[in-house]
Amino acid sequence: MLSIVGDILTIHASGVALGELAWVKNSDGTTSLAQVTEIDCERVSLQVFAGGKGLRSDARVSFLGHAAQVLFSDDILGRIFNGVGQPVDGGPELLGHRRVDVGGPSVNPVMRVVPSKMIETKVPMIDVFNCLVESQKIPIFSIAGEPYNELLARIAIQADADVVVFCGLGLIFDEFHFFRDTFENEGVFPRTVMFANRASDPIVERLLAPDLALKVAERFAVEQNKRVLVLMTDMTAFADALKEIGVAMERIPSNRGYMGDLYSQLALRYERACDYRGAGSVTLLAVTTMPGNDVTHPVPDNTGYITEGQFYLHDGMIDPFGSLSRLKQQVIGKVTREDHSAVMNTMIRLFSGARQAEQKQQMAFELSAMDHKLLKFGELFTQRFMRFDVAVPLEEALDLGWQTMAECFEPQELLIREKLLNKYYPAS
Known part of the structure; x- marks a missing residue:
């Protein structure tokens, strides 16, 4: 044995592989599992799982011939x-x-x-x-x-x-x-x-x-x-x-x-x-x-x-x-519903607008009618989507996205293709 530094045991050995496991046995009969972490010619360093405390200089090392399993x-x-x-x-x-x-x-x-x-x-x-x-x-x-x-x-x-x-x-x-x-x-x-x-x-x-x-x-x-x-x-x-x-x-x-x-x-x-x-x-x-x-x-x-x-x-x-x-x-609109991409992009764009409206409100700027709509949307978006302690299947979440946008904006304000609006925008 060459040295014991912390949990690292260094010995002379040959024919061992990096990552190989070994048993380290003290003269008092106690054993610890170790793993080869470095090989420099015949200088082999092992990390002792149970720590180096209590290891003696006369401890014997027996290699198992295989890595971790x-x-x-x-x-x-x-x-x-x-x-x-x-x-x-x-x-x-x-x-x-x-x-x-x-x-x-x-x-x-x-x-x-x-x-x-x-x-x-x-x-x-x-x-x-x-x-x-x-x-x-x-x-x-x-x-x-x-x-x-x-x-x-x-x-x-x-x-x-x-x-x-x-x-x-x-x-x-x-x-x-x-x-x-x-x-x-x-x-x-x-x-x-x-x-x-x-x-x-x-x-x-x-x-x-x-x-x-x-x-x-x-x-x-x-x-x-x-x-x-x-x-x-x-x-x-x-x-x-x-x-x-x-x-x-x-x-x-x-x-x-x-x-x-x-x-x-x-x-x-x-x-x-x-x-x-x-x-x-x-x-x-x-x-x-x-x-x-x-x-x-x-x-x-x-x-x-x-x-x-x-x-x-x-x-x-x-x-x-x-x-x-x-x-x-790779999956949006291919294995998910056709309106997925439109809902995702539009809601993120509107939520970004809501953040900007919040900044205007905090700085006491005059808010437009659209700003008030964006603020309402931002509140609903945070409540309904940003929490992760709920379980909402994807299609229900997309429907909820349409419902949330419809509660705040007119169809033409969403800038979504008419085909998707006609099919998914809530009729009510």
Whole structure:
């Protein structure tokens, strides 16, 4: 053994692979699981899951000959696992079940299908204005204290998906029990798998948990043709774990203490989202908290280059102006109703006008008749669409959009094609 620095154990070894697991056994008989995190010729660094406290210089390391593995079968549905895939819900051990290797290369582009199907969440600000498309990878940008966990739970309950895989990173006690109790009370556990890394768990598990969740999602999609929705919170905790381990391994930081491979590490996980040719799909929705509400922070900044848009959550609501789904044009008007695009664009234009009318009102400018109509529309829009604690199917939401516009404006004021007005504008 060469050194023990924090949770990092460095030894001389040969014939081992990056990511391989090992048992570290003390002379007093205690054992800890570890994972190879760096190889420099025969100098091998391992991250000890249980921490370096109590490790002795005469400890022996036995390599297992394989990387991390995760259980996969229908029996994992309705179960809760920790960051290394061990059951933590008090249920029976899953002995004799198949294990699959975690990690591996990303999907062959030849096997990817161009996204063309929608996942309905019954959240109007998503379904109407920024559709979630199968195989999309999209973050929820927010700050600490915002109800992003409530939004994730609402999507898990209402989303039109066959399987939901939830991955919690650095969850505090209240957050863990909120998700568990919500899934149980709403009756969605039979189609849900939870991987929960809690704040008190070893930090290396925070790096492994997303890989376990994504591998399980991949197997459900490829082997069982399932439409899988993966929900993660919080990828900033994942990035902070990368930083902490990098510092312990004396790596040179790049930006604000984060390592230079932050982009690659995030992309390695996000790129697992895929619509498989001849099989199912994996769609990834992950919370990214922005320290100080700074979108230029390395974690949201790198995330924005990888993902296909973002949902921007602030003041307890999804912001229609800061949010963007780059794949929504793949489904709007093609798999959704013909008036979807007109309703979306017109309501956003009118809500923007309502914001401008509010500014005029605050500065005591004289308001026109149109300004008063816009203010009324802005109030109704906020009440009926910007809350996410309601369940509104897409077609009902589109009808509600027409009704809201009709309550505030005459048909000719909407600037919508006459064909659509004749068909959808409420007759009353």
